[in-house]
Amino acid sequence: MSDKKLLLLAGDFAEDYETMVPFQALTMLGYEVHAVCPDKKSGDSVKTAIHDFEGDQTYTEKPGHNFVLTYDFDDVREEDYVGLVVPGGRAPEYLRLNARVIEIVQAFNAAGKPIAAVCHGAQLLAAAGVLDGRECSAYPACGPDVRMAGGTYMDIPVDQAHVEGNLVTAPAWPAHPAWLSAFVKLLGAQISL
Known part of the structure; x- marks a missing residue:
């Protein structure tokens, strides 16, 4: 396992900023x-x-844009990665119907690896059953999903992030600075300017 490999779960009509900005920012940091x-x-x-x-x-x-994928989904091995990024948008609502996607989310959580989910990304966390007894922020319309999955929905400002254990969650893309910063800290990265 490389300590610099991350997995990003995308799908058609994932939110543009929540896909492209994390991809570019994390790549810029050397991941x-x-x-x-x-x-x-x-x-x-x-x-x-x-x-x-x-x-x-x-x-x-x-x-939005056409976002080019960088790896074959069928070749994903969870043990190869140090963290998982789950963008929001409309993609999570149908990605959660894919059994392999659910297995991936569950494996990252079971291993205690950092998971960053933003906006509707909480729908994947809820469907994977990883929110029971946990706190999670999300787009407000996903609050019922969090609660139905046994989690506590954290209603925080749109530009903030919430961290609990290995989960970093946020309401939407205005939280990118807080959300990505918290995720990078969980990954153990040291950034000095």
């Missing part, structure tokens, strides 16, 4: 980020969606 999606291979892409907060009752959605 090898394997971005994967079920039924896709390295070089394939997923379409992303940009969610914005414009004063409506919920977020608005606009077309």
